[in-house]
Amino acid sequence: MTFHWRKSSHSGGVDDKQCVELGRLAPGAAIGVRDSKDPDGGNLTLTPAQFTNLLSQLKHRTTR
Template structure:
């Protein structure tokens, strides 16, 4: 699988780096600082929902 770093990641010293990878029927998400730690898989619909929340709340904000 080919992973790519999120454009929201700020660089080498960023504590919150995320990488994404295309999986059959979904998206893999992993911590770029701990690539051996595995990944989570979300459906395309679930991932679209996360993106929608980010767009509505502002860049980098998943909090309530």
Template sequence: MTINWRKSSYSGGSTDEMCVEVGELVGGVAIRDSNDPDGGRLEVGSAEFAMLLGRIKHGALDRP
């Protein structure tokens, strides 16, 4: 299966060093570090990804 990766809209600009990419899967989403595209990736279901985005939007994962 070929994944079409795109930069997450939550990442910074094109020069930002802390970027993630997301790719659509059947029934879910793959997430990887854009600086290490051949490294590991995290695969989550659609519901889990929606919950993750909700937590990010509400600041639940912000660093202190």
């Protein structure tokens, strides 16, 4: 499985501690999420529906 990775536009420079990259296999296929500072550290693979659900949960998350 080869993802085509792209870094989030919200990821900052070298000192940014919260960098993320997203990858897709093909339109409508699995979506990968990984730490851009540790690209060989593995990734989370989600279906498009799971990814949409994750984004929804993150948008509605409250900070404590």
